[in-house]
Amino acid sequence: MSTPYVRLDKHAAAVLLVDHQAGLLSLVRDIEPDRFKNNVLALADLARYFELPTILTTSFEDGPNGPLVPELKATFPDAPYIARPGQINAWDNADFVQAVKATGRRQLIIAGVVTEVCVAFPALSALEEGFEVFVVTDASGTFNELTRDSAWQRMAAAGAQLMTWFGVACELHRDWRNDIEGLGTLFSNHIPDYRNLITSYTTLTAGR
Amino acid sequence: MSTPYVRLDKHAAAVLLVDHQAGLLSLVRDIEPDRFKNNVLALADLARYFELPTILTTSFEDGPNGPLVPELKATFPDAPYIARPGQINAWDNADFVQAVKATGRRQLIIAGVVTEVCVAFPALSALEEGFEVFVVTDASGTFNELTRDSAWQRMAAAGAQLMTWFGVACELHRDWRNDIEGLGTLFSNHIPDYRNLITSYTTLTAGR
Amino acid sequence: MSTPYVRLDKHAAAVLLVDHQAGLLSLVRDIEPDRFKNNVLALADLARYFELPTILTTSFEDGPNGPLVPELKATFPDAPYIARPGQINAWDNADFVQAVKATGRRQLIIAGVVTEVCVAFPALSALEEGFEVFVVTDASGTFNELTRDSAWQRMAAAGAQLMTWFGVACELHRDWRNDIEGLGTLFSNHIPDYRNLITSYTTLTAGR
Amino acid sequence: MSTPYVRLDKHAAAVLLVDHQAGLLSLVRDIEPDRFKNNVLALADLARYFELPTILTTSFEDGPNGPLVPELKATFPDAPYIARPGQINAWDNADFVQAVKATGRRQLIIAGVVTEVCVAFPALSALEEGFEVFVVTDASGTFNELTRDSAWQRMAAAGAQLMTWFGVACELHRDWRNDIEGLGTLFSNHIPDYRNLITSYTTLTAGR
Amino acid sequence: MSTPYVRLDKHAAAVLLVDHQAGLLSLVRDIEPDRFKNNVLALADLARYFELPTILTTSFEDGPNGPLVPELKATFPDAPYIARPGQINAWDNADFVQAVKATGRRQLIIAGVVTEVCVAFPALSALEEGFEVFVVTDASGTFNELTRDSAWQRMAAAGAQLMTWFGVACELHRDWRNDIEGLGTLFSNHIPDYRNLITSYTTLTAGR
Amino acid sequence: MSTPYVRLDKHAAAVLLVDHQAGLLSLVRDIEPDRFKNNVLALADLARYFELPTILTTSFEDGPNGPLVPELKATFPDAPYIARPGQINAWDNADFVQAVKATGRRQLIIAGVVTEVCVAFPALSALEEGFEVFVVTDASGTFNELTRDSAWQRMAAAGAQLMTWFGVACELHRDWRNDIEGLGTLFSNHIPDYRNLITSYTTLTAGR
Amino acid sequence: MSTPYVRLDKHAAAVLLVDHQAGLLSLVRDIEPDRFKNNVLALADLARYFELPTILTTSFEDGPNGPLVPELKATFPDAPYIARPGQINAWDNADFVQAVKATGRRQLIIAGVVTEVCVAFPALSALEEGFEVFVVTDASGTFNELTRDSAWQRMAAAGAQLMTWFGVACELHRDWRNDIEGLGTLFSNHIPDYRNLITSYTTLTAGR
Amino acid sequence: MSTPYVRLDKHAAAVLLVDHQAGLLSLVRDIEPDRFKNNVLALADLARYFELPTILTTSFEDGPNGPLVPELKATFPDAPYIARPGQINAWDNADFVQAVKATGRRQLIIAGVVTEVCVAFPALSALEEGFEVFVVTDASGTFNELTRDSAWQRMAAAGAQLMTWFGVACELHRDWRNDIEGLGTLFSNHIPDYRNLITSYTTLTAGR
Structure with a gap:
């Protein structure tokens, strides 16, 4: 098995947001x-919601x-x-690496622009140093799909786990009962279809 | 010329929002x-910004x-x-038609869900009664592209003008000097690329 | 206005189903x-539901x-x-034309395989004889999208109205109050998303 | 070879259907x-046809x-x-895991909604515990193709085998002679093209 | 009705093949x-099959x-x-126009490379002189779909009928009984799916 | 015939380049x-090559x-x-209209950014004043294909002719013999496939 | 390196053609x-051209x-x-396996219909027995792209090399000088673009 | 981890450009x-800019x-x-291999036409001999996406790193401060969007 299941905790x-300029x-x-704007803001909101140490560069x-x-x-x-x-x-910048290490976290959730450079380079460097790396593919963007596919392949081959913000949120939260309203609000703010479900549900159950 | 230029004024x-449920x-x-959520809210914001009579159904x-x-x-x-x-x-509902006519407006900007029914039916009925009809294609949605294409063809053949919310806003505003900040804010709130242009511009010219 | 609004009644x-073999x-x-199988069966079900004279060939x-x-x-x-x-x-077949005329109907809802031949030829012939023609685009199929687009263009240019089965059903029904359960069942059987809405709605309102 | 051939038996x-709500x-x-509705029902029908223990959650x-x-x-x-x-x-729920283990089966066929969470999480957990995992990709769905591709990559990298319902049915059946009519009926009910082949075949050979 | 039904006879x-170089x-x-090679050869074969005067340029x-x-x-x-x-x-070349007129035909079936120039220019010129023009869209090619769509729109707006080679063959043949084997062979040679139908049919009915 | 053939001369x-900023x-x-950059520069080069009066705004x-x-x-x-x-x-700007009229030209070739506003508005205004309007669709750009399709439909319905830069060049040039090398250079500079044809041709015929 | 370079010889x-029915x-x-018909025939032609033992099933x-x-x-x-x-x-059929082994070949080039069953099953079985397996992806077909992608992933994960018929031909031939005309004819018969290159080349060099 | 991070230096x-004919x-x-022309020229420009030994074949x-x-x-x-x-x-040609080895470089950046043959074959051979191989996917082209995907899969499985020219340039440059203007010019010449950013930036800061 090339990449065993490593579960976000x-x-x-920690979250690294690289070059969303x-x-x-x-x-x-x-x-x-x-969609991209929404995904990036959703990732930011979940980082704050889960109180994950976050680094901007x-x-x-x-x-x-x-x-x-x-x-x-x-x-x-x-x-x-x-x-x-x-x-x-970013991993070539000593301050950045120091900030990462100062979090004391071993799991790095990375997103940025553009995918094959600003995301892939620090992701590959972090893997090399033994971190567990989770790339948030839908909060990372680049020139076109061909470029993206190449970048994903390179990172996955090196052991990165490809996820999307929704999967990250679910894997971090683990159990709805930890905070139903909090997670529901996060989803409602960033998934129009989910917001519609909640709207209909709330309306129908309002009088009960 | 089947459909001469009729310019929004x-x-x-008036704006008709049909069945966004x-x-x-x-x-x-x-x-x-x-994208759809953003387009619908952009249309709503522009209706309010230009103080257009708006009818919900x-x-x-x-x-x-x-x-x-x-x-x-x-x-x-x-x-x-x-x-x-x-x-x-909606045009079969007397209250709705009365509300439309009460606005005193002859140009109807229509959007809704789903395109081939909730938009097309009142659009065709309004055309029949001599109104000028502007369909906001990107704030209207339906099952799939095949359905949409059929619906657009039917409405266009009957004389409707197909536009998108951005075109509607520009045709209504006519001249940036009428309110630079107002229109800029509308665009910044609903066009991520435009917001980025403004962010960069503002930053670079901040110190001047 | 090349093609004024002609409303299905x-x-x-009448419905003509051509060469679904x-x-x-x-x-x-x-x-x-x-999807195609579902659309064809949906059209058949609606023809039966509205008791429209239907001709098979x-x-x-x-x-x-x-x-x-x-x-x-x-x-x-x-x-x-x-x-x-x-x-x-099919319009070159005297029995077929006689069967069509025997219905006494002036509005023809046509679908078939393949679009540019089995649908377009009788549609164009019927238009020539003064019938009002409604092509059900999503219950008609052909070799590829290029072919379909050409066929649609030819029929629309000759005055056919392009619709889909859902639009046909809605335009025929006019008012939900004519039979809420009947139309709801038709939609539930052929629109998975609608069926899900009904399932959720029914469950939530079951105890009321 | 990262993932050797493990053949369904x-x-x-056993079949796990996760969150088709x-x-x-x-x-x-x-x-x-x-298509999705059809795929999910096809998977259900094959589970019943092969009398596989099935768990709903x-x-x-x-x-x-x-x-x-x-x-x-x-x-x-x-x-x-x-x-x-x-x-x-689902693997965090003790009842679910107990139900899985109670089947005594070591091969888990998993499908669900949404792919990167409801399918991927238990799939990865089951792999970790040594189960052989077969993801039914076409009976699992999610927000968009980018998300799906990320999820597939993650599960495949961990050793899951990606299959579709048709492949699952064929690998389980092994030999048409085990029950020609049974498998033919399953395919006829869920593959329109196959149904057409059978219709033509049956008609042509009817008189023989 | 902008473009009434004009039926190929x-x-x-006559057929004009323009610049397939x-x-x-x-x-x-x-x-x-x-696909393109097949379509062009299919058009050539049908021209010969129906003994239509054909002009190469x-x-x-x-x-x-x-x-x-x-x-x-x-x-x-x-x-x-x-x-x-x-x-x-090509219509600017006197020899070409003379060759067209020498056929004595009033219906021109045109295909060529590239669509917006080699096809559209003579098509528009021929329409201007009162010919009935049928563009074989799938035996004509160009740089990309955007270009093609523009070219189609321009020709259709001027009254050309957009068809594909299969539709042309069917409209010319009118009745299978005119020559079942001839038309069947044309289709079998250029439509793989049809050839498969014939192969299966012939095999199953061979012994009858 | 809604839009008869009007041939560029x-x-x-004259050429109007609107808001390529x-x-x-x-x-x-x-x-x-x-591709877009190439198309815009190709249009500029052809305007200069044919010495067409050109207006920038x-x-x-x-x-x-x-x-x-x-x-x-x-x-x-x-x-x-x-x-x-x-x-x-742009047509609301008196200087712009005066510049257009000062050219003495009655055919306007228009391209710009974004299609549904900067191109469509002056195109529709110019049509209203009786100009012949040719929209260069591939040197005009906008937010997405849905928006573009709506804009094209609106302009075409009002009588604009949709063309691409290559078609414009060919219709203006009419006969290669007017200047083989000049037109060949224009194509070679902006059509990679054509450049390759010329490279191969030149190499093979070099020694003759 | 999970799958080292194994070069076709x-x-x-040997070539296995499975269920092209x-x-x-x-x-x-x-x-x-x-395209599919052409690819399958190209694979057959190359098998004959290189005199590879071929097995039909x-x-x-x-x-x-x-x-x-x-x-x-x-x-x-x-x-x-x-x-x-x-x-x-097919690998469950003793005659088939015996025929494969009778060729004495250790490299198996496999294509068939449908990819995830008729190709994947024997490919996986052959890999398990130590054969080197080369899947000809473009001469294999299935229901849709989702299914294909799943099947490719499964075979590649087990060590199959994914190739297309052109790559297979080139890797087998190794050097044009082994037979320029033979390989050129194979390509000319199955690659329209290559045929055009040869046509132009032959014409231009004819007189030399 | 099947393919650890190997960083371009x-x-x-060295750069190998194979069969761009x-x-x-x-x-x-x-x-x-x-796009393809631009990518190939960008790769050439970066090879010259970084003074990488380059081999043409x-x-x-x-x-x-x-x-x-x-x-x-x-x-x-x-x-x-x-x-x-x-x-x-190309790796079967002794002169080519000698030229490669004469560079003394162990990292090979390869691009060419067509991907699955002219790129994949020497890439796989070089990997076999222990070179580090970086395929420039967007400066390599082939018949269609299916073929490309197969070729990528085969090279990646053998240990090649898939990159695009932009990623290659960034990984080689490492730090903007090594030469801001040089890298900026490279990007400005080959990335229209980046050129626009620079144009706006330069204009706005001109007077400062």
């Missing part, structure tokens, strides 16, 4: 913009790559924020 | 849910079709709201 | 087989084209059944 | 609804997720039915 | 090469556009063959 | 960026929409350049 | 019929599955032909 | 021509395969250029 996991986002074309944010999207800054006002002076692989 | 237009939305599969909202999505109710608390007791074509 | 409409169905590749059913699909035979045991000895355009 | 296999089904958008069926689809209940009236009070991963 | 029709074919990307065949594909030359050894010295619109 | 045509281009997602170029792409500026250094202060429909 | 390889072919929908050919396609019978008149009386996995 | 890497390029249909360039595309010749005037007399796998 909310006490062992206003300029770079215009490069993302393997996923529709409304950007590449060259004073140049054409542009600033970090403001919603992420606003969601994590106190998170370590490493504006890399030039390193393309 | 914010003093002549929590249950019916689960039938929509010709457009991705995140639902079909059988106490049954499986489910309640109107709460965001639309919240956006138009004082709008005429016609819960049709059974008529499938 | 259950007292004026076991062999010919293997040629249909513009629509997925499970086949082409060369003793040869490789194969027999009419048994479900259609079973649904309309007493319908006129014209096994054409060779005419490709 | 009707005396060693009326509400959750509205989330499934990686597969067309008519649901998540929160009194809430928005909705009740199990009635057809599954009806097909397996006596099957263990575990309504989980909150565990997202 | 084998005594009134070995070099130009490498530009065709809106249709898969195996090429553009610059000594340059990079390359020679006419040899199969077409071989199928129509005695057809008028106009190697245009430079005119892009 | 290089002595009657660096920021707005990030909104274009109905066409792949490499931008919307709010000092804001987030960004500056005109530099290549267009460089290609037409002396062209009228109207930086609109706010009008969304 | 024309002295070590007239009836079963109507089930194939993951690949367009013209069918399943239930007297029933609805239908007879082997006649072209394959005609290409290999003397090949072992095993009409299996009922075994679904 | 500009002092250890004018004729063979007409076979490439899994990637749009404008062609197959049968005097025959229908045609000459190497001139841009590659021009970019690498002094590179080893091996016109193979017949070997299909």
Whole structure:
């Protein structure tokens, strides 16, 4: 078995958000913009909901790559924020690695733009150092599907686990009874179909 | 020329939102849910922004079709709201037609679920009575693309103008100088790529 | 306006099912087989539900084209059944045209296999003789999407109205109050998403 | 060789149907609804046909997720039915695991909604405990193809075998001569193209 | 009605094959090469089968556009063959127009490469002169689907009828009894699914 | 016939390039960026090659929409350049209309970003004033295919002719003999497949 | 490295064609019929060209599955032909396995219909017995792409090498100089684009 | 872990460009021509930019395969250029292997046409000899996506790392500060979206 089941644990996991910058986002074309924006914000919301240590990093944010999207800054006002002076692989930046290690977490949930560089490079480096790596594929974007497929293949071959934000949330939460309303709200805010289910359910059971 | 240019005029237009109900939305599969939700809310926001008379209607909202999505109710608390007791074509409901005519508007901007029924039927009826009809294609949804294409063809053949919410907003606004910030905010809230442009622009020009 | 709104009327409409034969169905590749089978049966069920005169016809059913699909035979045991000895355009068969005219209906709802021949030829011929023609696009199939698009364009240009079975059912029914349970059953049997809505609704309201 | 050939054996296999609930089904958008409904019912029919021990489970069926689809209940009236009070991963529910182990089977055929959670989590857990796991990909559904592809990759990397219901049926049956009519009926009921072959064949050979 | 039904008549029709040249074919990307080759040869075969006057023309065949594909030359050894010295619109070449008019036919069946130029230009010119024009969409090819869709729209808007080779054959033949074996052979040679039907049918009925 | 053949004439045509601005281009997602860039530059090159009067215009170029792409500026250094202060429909800007009319041309070739607004609005306005309008569909871009299809339908219904840059070039040139090398160079620079044909041809005939 | 490079050797390889039957072919929908027919015939032609031992087998050919396609019978008149009386996995048929082993070849090139059963089952069985297995993916077909992807994943995970007929031909031939004309003819007969290259090349160099 | 992270190093890497010939390029249909041309030239530019030893090779360039595309010749005037007399796998040509080994590099970046032969064969051979192989998937092309997917699977299973040219450039560069302008120019020349970001950025910051 090349990659045994490694299960996310909310006490062992940290989130790395890499280069979700206003300029770079215009490069993302393997996923529709409304959906991508929603996925990135959903990942941010779940990181906050599960109180996972979260690290923000950007590449060259004073140049054409542009600033970090403001919603992420606003969601994590106190998170370590490493504006890399030039390193393309975030893992080549000592401050970033130090921030990661300072969390004390061994499971890294990574998303970013663009997938084959900003996500794949630190994911591969982290795997090399023995971390358990979970790539959030739907909160990561790149130029086109061909590029994405190549990047996924490379990361999976090296042992990364490919997940999506919804799977991450479910694996972290484990049991609805831990907080029904909290998880329901997260889903309702980021899954229109689920919100509709809740709307209909709430309406029908209102008078009971 | 089968359909001459009829230009939307914010003093002549009204908006009809037909059957955007929590249950019916689960039938929509010709457009991705995140995008569809955004398009419907964008249309609602532009209706309010341009202060267009807006009419809400639902079909059988106490049954499986489910309640109107709460965001639309919240956006138009004082709008005429016609819960049709059974008529499938909203135009067969006298209250609805009366509400439309009470606006005094001759241009009808229509969107709804599902396209070939809840949108097409009143659109065709309104055309028959001499109204100018503008279908907001991206705020209307249905079972699949084959169905949508058939519905579009039928409405276009009868003289409806097919538009999307962005085109509607631009045609109503006419000139950015009427309100730069207002239109910019509308776009920023509903077009992630545009929001990114504004974020980068604002950051770069902040110190000037 | 090239094609004004002509509204289906259950007292004026007849259904023509052309060449849904076991062999010919293997040629249909513009629509997925499970969906196509469902659409054809849905159209048959609605014809029976609204008690529309229905005419069945086949082409060369003793040869490789194969027999009419048994479900259609079973649904309309007493319908006129014209096994054409060779005419490709059903309208070239005098018995078929006579059967159509014997219904006394002026609105013809047509579906069949393959779209650009078995549907388009009689549709165009009927339009030429002044009938109102409604093509059920999703209960008609052909070799590929390119072929379908060409066929639709030709029929629409000649004045046919393109609809799908769901739209036909809704336009014929007009008002849910005419028979809520009957229409609901039709939809529940042929629209999985609608069936799910009903299942949830029924369960939640069971105890009330 | 990461995953050697493990062949399904009707005396060693059990079927787990996880969370095919009326509400959750509205989330499934990686597969067309008519096809998905057919695939799920085909899997149920084959489980019954091969007399495989089958276990049903649901998540929160009194809430928005909705009740199990009635057809599954009806097909397996006596099957263990575990309504989980909150565990997202069915394998975290002791009753479920006990029911699985009580079958005495070592091969688990799993399908459910949504793929990356309700299927992947118990599949990965079962692999970890040494079961042979066969995921029925076409009777499992989720939000979109990106999500599905990530989920498949994760399960395959851990050693699950990806199959579809037709392959499962063929691998269990092994030899047509075990029951020609039984298998033929199963295929005829769930593969429209195969039904057409049989219709033509039967008609042509009827008189012989 | 913008385009009334004009029915192909084998005594009134001629075929124009425009610029199916070995070099130009490498530009065709809106249709898969195996299918396109088959469609073009099917159109050639039907032209010969129905003994329709056929005219071949090429553009610059000594340059990079390359020679006419040899199969077409071989199928129509005695057809008028106009190697245009430079005119892009074949209708601008007097020899070509004279050859068309010499056929005495008023219905022109046109196919060629690339659709928006080599097909659309003479089609539009012929319509202008009062010919009835039938474009064989699946034996015409171009750079991509966007280009094709634009070209179709332009020709249809001007009154051309869009058909495919199969529809053309059926409309010309009218009745299978005119020559069952001849038409069957044409279909068997160019429609793999139909050939399979015939193979199965012939085998099953061989002994009768 | 709704739209008779109107043939482009290089002595009657002018080109309008509307809002190809660096920021707005990030909104274009109905066409792949490499192809779109090539198409826009091909249109610019053909305008220069045929010496067509060309007019450039931008919307709010000092804001987030960004500056005109530099290549267009460089290609037409002396062209009228109207930086609109706010009008969304370029035709609402008196300077723009005056520049158009000053060309003395009655055929307008229009391309721009985004299709349903920056192209459709002036196209519809120009049609209303009696100009012949040719939309270059592949040098115009917008948010997605649904939006594009709606925009095309609206313009076509009003009488615009939909073309692509290659068709425009061919219709303007009419006869290769007018300038074989010039047209060949234009194609070679913007059609990779054509360039390959020329490369092979030139190599093989080099020694002759 | 899970699957090291095993190179096809024309002295070590045999070809197994499994269940390409007239009836079963109507089930194939993951690949367009013209292309699929061409690929299967190309594989047959290359098997004959390289004089590879070839084995034909069918399943239930007297029933609805239908007879082997006649072209394959005609290409290999003397090949072992095993009409299996009922075994679904050809490897369960002793005659078939004996025929395979009688070739003395250790490399098995397998194609068939449908991929996940008729190809995957014997491929997996052969791998288990130590054969080197090469699946010809484009001469194998099945119900849809989801099914195909699952089947490929399963076979690849077990060590099969996925190839297409063109790659197989090239790997067997190794050096054009072994027979330029022979390989060129094979490609010209089955790759329309290659045929065009040869046509142009031959024409241009004819006079030299 | 089947394929650990091997990181490209500009002092250890060489580039192999295999069979990008004018004729063979007409076979490439899994990637749009404008994009493919751009990707190949981008790879060439990055090879020159990073001063990587580069080797060119062609197959049968005097025959229908045609000459190497001139841009590659021009970019690498002094590179080893091996016109193979017949070997299909470049690695079977002793001069080619010698040229590779003469570079002293152990990391091979390979791209070519067609993917499953001209790229896969030498990639697999090089892996066998212990080289680290990086396939540039988006600068390699083939007949269709099915073929490409099979080829990728085979190479990945043997240990090749799948990358795209952008990822290669980023992994080689490591840190923007090594040469901001150089890398920026490379991206600006080959990524239209990035060029737009730079255009807007430069304009807005011009006056500062």
